[in-house]
Amino acid sequence: MSKQQEALAATLGMDIAELRDCRYQETRTWMPVYSGGENYYCTSQTNPGNLLGLRWGKMKDQFFAERANTVCWVAHMESAAPEKSA
Numbered sequence: 001m002s003k004q005q006e007a008l009a010a011t012l013g014m015d016i017a018e019l020r021d022c023r024y025q026e027t028r029t030w031m032p033v034y035s036g037g038e039n040y041y042c043t044s045q046t047n048p049g050n051l052l053g054l055r056w057g058k059m060k061d062q063f064f065a066e067r068a069n070t071v072c073w074v075a076h077m078e079s080a081a082p083e084k085s086a
Contacts, residue, residue, distance in 0.1 A: 004043040005032065007068035011061050012036065024052075038077045043070045055079040 001009075001016045009019040024033040024040065029051060034041045042048055043065065048056045054075035059065075065072045 003068040004065075004070040007064040007070060008034065008041055008043050008072050010064040011059060011072050012041065028052075035077075040075045040077065042073050043068075044073060045070055048073055051075075 001020070005019060006016065009016050012019070014022075019034055022034040022036050024035050026032075031042055031044060031048065031051070033052065040052060040054060041059075042051070042056075052075070054077075056073045056075045059072040059074045062072060
């Protein structure tokens with residue numbers, strides 16, 4: 001696991017094995033995404049944009065992320081960006 005993933009696990013109060021079990025479909029995203037409850041989580045120094053068609057925001061707790069030189073992001077499953085009309 002990378003330092004970024006360790007930071008996310010610590011932020012979520014999980015160990016690395018638990019975080020690994022929450023990995024979203026590995027081949028579907030260009031960066032590791034994890035699901036938990038009604039949220040998706042990832043780490044990146046920049047906003048993941050429209051990854052999975054969701055609106056991403058910074059998590060409030062960045063304590064571990066700052067030490068790993070990254071940012072923890074969260075998206076609520078119901079926050080899908082509206083589809084563009086043709």
